[in-house]
Amino acid sequence: MILGLIFLLPFAVALNGDAVLQATPQLVGGLGWSILMVSVIANALLFTMQKRDPLWASTWLLLALVFSYLQAALVLGEPIGAFDVIGSALVVAGLIVSGTIDLRRVAVAPAQRPPPR
């Protein structure tokens, strides 16, 4: 992650080099949650669970999608429309048809880490 920062800094400076940092509630809240709850706690949980059961992560991804929609609606006030529900259902159906997500958890495709958050 430190290496990631070193690669990222030139882009960050080029785009927002003149930004003035102020510890607003949004910055402290968003950053604090990202660092503590996601980078540290969620990653540790993922590591522990996958060590116990390598096939574990894929089925839970379904739920991550639902949580994302609900959290964004509650915290940011983003609306959830009919198109969102229909499209999400299609994506989930596609994941099930392809065998990426196996509800019976038999012969699941090789475990993949979910994309970083």
Add this chain to the structure above:
Amino acid sequence: MDTILGLLFVFLWASASTAAKYGFQAQPPLTVLSIRFAIAGALMLAWSYGIRRNTAVLRGRQWPQLAIVGLTNSTLFLGAAWLALREVSVGLYSLFLATMPFLVAILSSFWLSRQTTRNEWLGIAIAAAGLVVVAAPSLAASTATWQGLSLLVIAMLNQAIGSDISNALRCRCRAPSSTPGS
């Protein structure tokens, strides 16, 4: 117990995009991301090498491997994804990310000559239709931009290619800073 831990994990994992977007109200994405990398990276280094002291120091060829993971997983993926997140809704963002396994499957059928089954193609077609159903109205209503969608796709391509490269290199480096998502 596993179910509770699972629920907690998914809740926290999913919350990353909402938390990030909440932070964007104060500062641009790459600024927030830089600060996050700095603090979280320092915390993990301190934990692994200062408190637990159970992580081997990297040597020789592990450094370039770690550099590739850092560049693809941390810098390019999260950098592009967070820039995209400013332009699209959290739901749309999460929906696109959920289709990552398809991208990995398609790409590895190109260069790892892995066979893509008929069911996989069917699933890909259904999911692609789902993405269009969500993305098209958002673009029309300007709650998403083409720029944001393109950045999101670039981020996913980079991530899929990066995971193929590290698989090819058999990257077994498990330094704290190589953890994706961190």
